Amino acid sequence: MIELKGVAKSYNGTTKAVDQLDLTIPKGEIFGFLGPNGAGKTTTIKMITGIIRPDQGEIRINGKHIEKDAIAAKRQFGYVPDSPDLFLRLKGLEYLSFMADIYEVPEQVRKERILQLAERFDMTEALGDTIQSYSHGMRQKIMIMGVLVHHPEVWILDEPLTGLDPKSSYTLKEMMREHADSGRTVFFSTHVLEVAEKLCDRVAIINKGHILFCGTFPEMQQHFQSNHSLESLFLELTQA
Numbered sequence: 001m002i003e004l005k006g007v008a009k010s011y012n013g014t015t016k017a018v019d020q021l022d023l024t025i026p027k028g029e030i031f032g033f034l035g036p037n038g039a040g041k042t043t044t045i046k047m048i049t050g051i052i053r054p055d056q057g058e059i060r061i062n063g064k065h066i067e068k069d070a071i072a073a074k075r076q077f078g079y080v081p082d083s084p085d086l087f088l089r090l091k092g093l094e095y096l097s098f099m100a101d102i103y104e105v106p107e108q109v110r111k112e113r114i115l116q117l118a119e120r121f122d123m124t125e126a127l128g129d130t131i132q133s134y135s136h137g138m139r140q141k142i143m144i145m146g147v148l149v150h151h152p153e154v155w156i157l158d159e160p161l162t163g164l165d166p167k168s169s170y171t172l173k174e175m176m177r178e179h180a181d182s183g184r185t186v187f188f189s190t191h192v193l194e195v196a197e198k199l200c201d202r203v204a205i206i207n208k209g210h211i212l213f214c215g216t217f218p219e220m221q222q223h224f225q226s227n228h229s230l231e232s233l234f235l236e237l238t239q240a
């Protein structure tokens, strides 16, 4: 579960990137965070994950306060950033072992998980190569695998589908569904609205730091008395 109450963040004391954000994402839900470029999605995700501090408001992950109880809160989630260009000198397997070490995943459990994940994401052959030699999509996949290797309760993914080939994209979406159906939480940002429409239990649309709508897609159609697609409604809302 992720809870944000009255969260606000300005950069340089001027640009209000996020303003008075209230959001609750319960267990068992895939939640899509949508918005045009510069809307405040990454800023929000960075606050949820404790990378930057909000100026105001409170954030809790499974009840743990991200600032006051940071270690306990950070144990609850796995985070895939929007750029997968990290740890480039490590080999794929070294990176996964590093992540497993940080999260204290026992030796036997990590071996099995790495094998399973590598198979699901078609990465078995690539594990011995450095991340530097990977394509963008392969870097994205190794980041996702690094997060999943410690089996976090809450998944927080910033644009996770960018650069993935159709099979990997399908696999990730399938895994997101399985994760939510097992009573856990998936929070992700995306610009791919067809995916959000099909995959998410609920979505929030943010623009200029404010939530314009939060709910299910049918609720959204009902609210705007429209049978338009999520893409059309998104464009109408964010261009208004």
Ligand SMILES: Nc1ncnc2c1ncn2[C@@H]1O[C@H](COP(=O)(O)OP(=O)(O)OP(=O)(O)O)[C@@H](O)[C@H]1O
Pocket (backbone or CB within 6 Å): 011, 012, 015, 016, 017, 035, 036, 037, 038, 039, 040, 041, 042, 043, 044
């Ligand atoms: N480090 C920073 N310093 C100053 N302003 C910033 C910084 N990071 C983001 N901003 C500003 O905050 C606002 C929100 O940016 P943010 O990156 O959160 O948007 P986003 O919704 O993730 O966009 P995109 O879809 O393009 O990734 C924008 O106006 C952006 O220019």
